[in-house]
Amino acid sequence: MSSIDPARVRPPAAVxxxxxxxxxxxxxxxxxxxAKAADESPWRWAADLGTLPAAWVLAVALLARGAGSARAAAVRSAVFFCAMTVAYYSWAAGVLDFGWSVQLPLWLLLSVTAVPAFGVTVWTATRRAGALPGLLLAFAGAVTLARGAVGRLWAQALSEQLGTRPVQLLADVLVAGFVVLVLPGHRSTRRWAVAALVPLTLLVRLALDARG
Incomplete structure (x- = not known):
């Protein structure tokens, strides 16, 4: 009988x-x-969903929440975003003939640093109770609102936004609501996240305006 090297046997979970x-x-x-095809589409709602942060915050939140460990949350988020980034700029260069962007290395760097860090943050915050996890989730929701269509309410009336960006406005609100209401695993975390969402949104928007 041939012997099997245990070192070569991969656990089912690893496979x-x-x-x-x-x-x-x-x-x-x-x-x-x-996302890149949507950027160049004639439909504003598609272009908004492809560029504004709601969809990507939701993607990382779901990947992180479903992971079995912080490491898995980081790796899954990084793999998804690295592939997305390469495909985004490859589509622009190969299909749309825009040429290769100098932003590709920057986004790849963010995909292996900021994105997995955000994934670990979400993974941790959704499993712990208290103020800090709630504030972390509220910040994720605040980024979604402040950088999306909701954040532009500072410059435009609600009626104007509903007329020009109704899909993105709804997406921003739904994603932020999902992050602060559904993701928390404890009531105290949820309470802190809900309470901090609007103040943090205002702070993020002020920071974005100050940066210009």
């Missing part, structure tokens, strides 16, 4: 995680190509 990462890379590539 499943590797397959999941391949799937996430494929989904990220599809998302990146779709």
């Amino acid at each position: 499943g995680e590797r397959r999941l990462l391949v799937l996430l890379a494929g989904l990220g590539a599809l998302a990146g190509a779709a």
Whole structure:
């Protein structure tokens, strides 16, 4: 009988995680190509969804919340966003003939630093109770609102936004609501997240305005 080297036997969980990462890379590539195609579409709502942060905050939040560990949350988020970034700029260069952007290395760097850090933050915050986890989730929701259509209410009336960006306005509100109401695993975390959402949105918007 031939002996089997235990070191070469991969645990089923490791094999499943590797397959999941391949799937996430494929989904990220599809998302990146779709986002760039949406950028150039004649429909404003599609362009908004492709560029404003609501969809991407939701993607990382779901990937992180479903992960079994902080490490898995970081790796899954990074794989998805790296594939998405490469596909986004590849679509621009190869299909739309825009050429390769100098922003590609920057976004790849963010995909392996800021994105997995955000994934770990969400993973941790959704599993702990108290003020700090609630504030972290509120900040994620605040970024969605402040950088999206809701944040532009500072310059435009609500009626104007409803007339020009109704889909993105709804997406911003739904994603922020999901982050502060659905993701928290404890009531105290949810209470803190809901209470801090509007103040943090105002602070993020002021910071963005000050930066110009």
